[in-house]
Amino acid sequence: MSEINSVLDQLIADAKTTLITGKPKATADDRKSVEAADPILANELLAQRSDIDEQIKALTAQKKAIDDILKDAIGKDEVLLVNGAEVASISRWRETQLNTEFIKENFPVADYPEMFSRVSKSRLNIKR
Numbered sequence: 001m002s003e004i005n006s007v008l009d010q011l012i013a014d015a016k017t018t019l020i021t022g023k024p025k026a027t028a029d030d031r032k033s034v035e036a037a038d039p040i041l042a043n044e045l046l047a048q049r050s051d052i053d054e055q056i057k058a059l060t061a062q063k064k065a066i067d068d069i070l071k072d073a074i075g076k077d078e079v080l081l082v083n084g085a086e087v088a089s090i091s092r093w094r095e096t097q098l099n100t101e102f103i104k105e106n107f108p109v110a111d112y113p114e115m116f117s118r119v120s121k122s123r124l125n126i127k128r
Contacts, residue, residue, distance in 0.1 A: 008048060015045050046126065 018038045036042035070088050074080045080088040109116050 011041075011044060011048065015041055049126065050128075 015038075018041055070080060071090060074088065074090050078089055079086050103115070107115055
């Protein structure tokens with residue numbers, strides 16, 4: 001596993017020095033874009049990312065299945081014991097949440113701008 005990690009670390013290091021160059025150029029729809037300096041390396045990174053994404057999905061599903069079994073085992077109790085030792089517990093609480101839909105309907109942004117704030121965010125979108 002450490003050999004795979006070291007290969008991946010080297011791939012990422014190579015990608016940083018090779019791919020992050022050049023200036024964005026305008027496309028037909030006026031979005032800024034940049035051509036990959038090394039298409040093979042970019043495709044290797046995208047393939048590795050896709051593999052990792054699939055592994056995360058599989059592991060998350062397995063974890064959820066295990067959590068569901070443990071929650072069912074605990075049931076209405078609070079703690080699961082194995083040979084007298086506490087190995088898992090369930091925390092239960094109630095909390096008050098803000099009803100954002102009600103606020104948006106009854107306090108429009110145009111009328112109450114001080115109640116709202118704008119935040120810039122970004123997300124990497126991978127084409128499949």
